[in-house]
Amino acid sequence: xxxxxxxxxxxxxxxxxxxxxxWLRACASLFAALMLIRSMTHECLDLVPQHIQRxxxxxxxxxxxxxxxxxxxxxxxxxxxxVIKRLLYDQFMTLQIEEYNGMFRNEIYKACExxxxxxxxxxxxxxxxxxxxRDITSFYHFVDKQEFEDMYEGIELRWKFKIEIVFQKxxxxxxxxxxxxxxxxxxxxxxxxxxxERFEAIKNETKFVKLHTLKEDKYQIGWDAINFEHYAxxxxxxxxxxxxxxxxxxxxxxxxxxxxxxxxGRAWKRGYLLYGPPGTGxxxxxxxxxxxxxxxxxxxxxxHLKSDMQLRQVLVATNNKSILVVEDIDCSSxxxxxxxxxxxxxxxxxxxxxxxxxxxxxxxxxxxxxxxGLWSSCGEERIFVFTTNHKSKLDHALLRPGRMDMHIHMxxxxxxxxxxLARNYLEIHEDHPAAFxxxxxLLQNAEVAPAEVAEELRxxxxxxxxxxxxxxxxxxKQKELNEEKKDEDKDK
Ligand SMILES: Nc1ncnc2c1ncn2[C@@H]1O[C@H](COP(=O)(O)OP(=O)(O)OP(=O)(O)O)[C@@H](O)[C@H]1O
Ligand SMILES: [Mg+2]
Numbered sequence: 171x172x173x174x175x176x177x178x179x180x181x182x183x184x185x186x187x188x189x190x191x192x193w194l195r196a197c198a199s200l201f202a203a204l205m206l207i208r209s210m211t212h213e214c215l216d217l218v219p220q221h222i223q224r225x226x227x228x229x230x231x232x233x234x235x236x237x238x239x240x241x242x243x244x245x246x247x248x249x250x251x252x253v254i255k256r257l258l259y260d261q262f263m264t265l266q267i268e269e270y271n272g273m274f275r276n277e278i279y280k281a282c283e284x285x286x287x288x289x290x291x292x293x294x295x296x297x298x299x300x301x302x303x304r305d306i307t308s309f310y311h312f313v314d315k316q317e318f319e320d321m322y323e324g325i326e327l328r329w330k331f332k333i334e335i336v337f338q339k340x341x342x343x344x345x346x347x348x349x350x351x352x353x354x355x356x357x358x359x360x361x362x363x364x365x366x367e368r369f370e371a372i373k374n375e376t377k378f379v380k381l382h383t384l385k386e387d388k389y390q391i392g393w394d395a396i397n398f399e400h401y402a403x404x405x406x407x408x409x410x411x412x413x414x415x416x417x418x419x420x421x422x423x424x425x426x427x428x429x430x431x432x433x434x435g436r437a438w439k440r441g442y443l444l445y446g447p448p449g450t451g452x453x454x455x456x457x458x459x460x461x462x463x464x465x466x467x468x469x470x471x472x473x474h475l476k477s478d479m480q481l482r483q484v485l486v487a488t489n490n491k492s493i494l495v496v497e498d499i500d501c502s503s504x505x506x507x508x509x510x511x512x513x514x515x516x517x518x519x520x521x522x523x524x525x526x527x528x529x530x531x532x533x534x535x536x537x538x539x540x541x542x543g544l545w546s547s548c549g550e551e552r553i554f555v556f557t558t559n560h561k562s563k564l565d566h567a568l569l570r571p572g573r574m575d576m577h578i579h580m581x582x583x584x585x586x587x588x589x590x591l592a593r594n595y596l597e598i599h600e601d602h603p604a605a606f607x608x609x610x611x612l613l614q615n616a617e618v619a620p621a622e623v624a625e626e627l628r629x630x631x632x633x634x635x636x637x638x639x640x641x642x643x644x645x646x647k648q649k650e651l652n653e654e655k656k657d658e659d660k661d662k
Contacts, residue, residue, distance in 0.1 A: 199233060200250065263351040269343040273486050274548070278362065280489070281369035282345045286329055289318040322361045325353045338389060380466040384474045384484060391480055393487060398467055400457035406594050407451060407458050408587030408620040413578070417455075420576060421463060425551065438550040441541060441573050445561040446580030449621030452557040455580065456495055465553065466492040478536030485540050486548055493553040496537075500563040534565055542572045583620045585610045591620060595627040596636055605637040612644035616651065 238246065269279045318329035330346040349357055378397055385394040404414055424440045431438040442459075444452040460467045468488050475481050488494060539545050541554050556574065558564060568574060583591075588609060592598050600606050626640040 199230065261351060262348050263354055265347040265349075265357070267345045267347065273483075275487060275489070278366065279343075279345065281366045282329070283312075284369050284372055285365045286312075286318045286320075286331075286345075287372075289320050289329070290316070322364065323356070325349060325356065325361070327357070327361070340389060374464070379460050379464055382466060382468045382488070384469075384471055386474060391474070391484060393468065393484065395466075398457075398460060400454075400461070402454040402457035403461055404458050406590070407454060408583060408590040408623070409451065409455075409580075410584060410586050417459075417576075417578065418462070421459065424553070425463060428550075431550075437542075437547045437552075439542075439546060439552040439554065441554040441556070441575050443561070443564075443569065443574035443577045444555060444557045444580055445577065446559070447582065447617075447619055448559060449619030450580035450582065451620050452580050453497065455578070456493065456555050456557070459553070459555070460493055463491075463493075463553075465551075468492055468494045470494055470496050472496060472532060472537075475532050477531060478533055481532055481536050482540070482545065485545070488549065488552075490549045491551045493555055496554075496556045498558060499556045499568070500558045500560045534568070538567055538573065541568075582617045583613060583623045585613050587620055588613060588623055591624050591627055592633075592637075595624060596631075596633040598633045602633060602637055605634070605641065608641055609637065609644065612641065612648060616644050616647045618644060618647055 267276065267279050267282055269276060312331040314331070314333040316331045318331075320327040320329065326349070328348040330348065332344050332346060334342045334344075336342045347357070380395040381398040381400075382393040382395045385392060404418060407414065420440075428438060444455055446452060456467065459465070466489060470484070472481075475484070485494070540548075554573075556568070561569075561577070569577070589600070589606075592606075622643070623640060626643050627636050629639050630636040
């Protein structure tokens, strides 16, 4: 009798250790866990450290694992792992926008910086706020890992600001834009152009002109910006009306001249040389130009620079639509002229190391090259303004058209100039005819800077007293001038 049938009947049957309701519950809990994770936004995941995420997941999966044999567990886990990975990570795309694109500041980065001013995320806990005297709205300086949220045509967009230390004190700033990968084309083709558009609009709405000055630390040299709070305008400038009109028309032609500059194959830039005695309004004219055009001002102090390389480094870091100013260019002893040869110059000092002969210098040609040379094509809509008290001291290469296109003489105060100052300072027109008449004739023979006239008019709120003070000052000046002339005649 084969023992098999009875033996088979007596063999213990290894039952699958799961009942239907248990199996259903396990699947439901896994599904719930999956949905929970799916509903979590990327921020939540960022807030919860990864080891905690893994711990929570392992508890949920532990329950599931206890209910299935190993082989099925492995299959299901790898399947869900792939699904979770896809749901959580593969779904997002990150665009990185760095501050510098090679040597140049990235235009998109600049746009993001302004565009994201009012888009802070609810998770933000630290904000650095600054406000200038003139501008009542605040400006936020972003901190590392700061987040921003945005919504564009139903697409959720998450921004992150990052500061990385690259080498010693060198830092790298960037923005990350994170979005659903399905919207890749729309973000590229439509959202980013929209950010750039908004940037231009916000810039024009807020109309802040910035004054950039050089800043240097042990490692690098760059620009630092503050709001430009100079109130000079073309209305407040004491100048001959025809001269004012000419400058304004020239500026208008320049800003509208993109096509013209392209057609004639020239860089879109213009150079102005302002020359005249101290206190005649050269700096005030620069301020009036900046306020009129809403262009940023870059105050290039050549004494802060040691070499052409540093010069190039700071010049390429300037923005378009800006005015680059070099004040008192004739006083820049640091600027070696075109014929300068370091070795010859240093022979005079025997103590100089021979290595010093190779020391880099800041040269006039370095500057000229940027104003109208190969480097001048970097950027567009740029204005260069150089000022001097002594035009005759300047190198002819600097003065030629193409570099200094317009030479503007800022003269001593004329009668027209005085009328502007009287209107500004005392709010009077020609309602003191006697005093005005006397001042007109005195100004014809006196060499008085508008700054001196303005100072006299400021002395009293009473227009009569202030005008009398000015007359006394002008008479005194005239007397001094006559005495000087007499002395000169005697010497002859
Ligand atoms: N043409 C002007 N119109 C109105 N204000 C003027 C004018 N010139 C001078 N001022 C007044 O005098 C002050 C000094 O003028 P500003 O600094 O513009 O002169 P500057 O020509 O740049 O002198 P410097 O050669 O010494 O740099 C200004 O604050 C301004 O108030
Ligand atoms: Mg000046």
